[in-house]
Amino acid sequence: MQALVYKGPKTIYVESMNIPEVKRGEALVRVFYAGICGSDMHIYHGVHPRAKAPLIMGHEFCGEVVDINDEDNNVKIGDMVVPEPLLFCGKCHACLTGNYHVCYNLGLLGIDRDGGFAEYAAVPVSKLHKIPKDMSKVDAAIIEPVAVAVHTVRMSRLKIGDDVVIMGAGPIGTLVAEACKTAGAKQIIMTDVKEDRIQKARERDFMVINSLKENLVEKIMDLTNGKGADIVFDVAGVEATAAIDTKLVRVRGQIVVVAVFNDPPRVNYRDVSFKEIDIVGVRVYNFEDYDMAINLVYNKKINVSNIVTHIFNLDEGEKGFKVMESGNGMKVLFKLND
């Protein structure tokens, strides 16, 4: 099979290699589309704390089951599936209390073992989610980021009629905005600094503020009649957003930390106590979020149109990563099979 292999910082090659061996408890998936994620960019730049070369990246993908090495399965050969890419120990306190998605030893397909930037991928059969036969394969390939958005909104206190601010208008920020809309938010205000992303979010009819050009605090206070946002979702994950989240949220409001901060930011705990702000962290998704994401996308309850902006063949791997680096595209996919 052909696979895009990470060899070291900014070094990726397409190579011919053997189809992976399907171990006990695993299934072989013939991959249709696989998306590049922010964490793949960290690997590509050689700054991911766990990923080691050589590695086939890719944890956001869809495909068809072509082999299974297990009995009593939730899926069978020929099923269209999306793998939930979480690898967990099953033995730690988080796992034993039903929270495997925050396992003390959490790993991911495509980071801690080979993933989906290849024609075939071996994955744990228990983590496969079946998708409808007539579901768009491109939509199916972005179920993983949609599941992040679904988990985020379900973990928040969002109530119908709430005003929300979403810091960051990339793919996850946009999907969180779409999920907030589905969940009944009143005003959905997004912020970003990249014109291309601001434009794309405006095309979806979201209000977007360029935080380099406008005073974010004044503007949000204005739009919420001096109250502040009921919920602030921080999807940007930079020092500047963390510094301002506590100013944008209302008294007794909530800040939801979705972003993975490279460096621990400064947070104004005086605001947190004076305003009785509730801060909640969210990480990936669980089995239920994944099934919900499939259902919501398939039934068009979450609008994923135009989230995917680029589709490349595997031998254009370098190009895909360059588009991601430019920050201009949204989701970039590789097409592996029809």
Ligand SMILES: [Zn+2]
């Ligand atoms: Zn991802």
Ligand SMILES: [Zn+2]
């Ligand atoms: Zn565990």
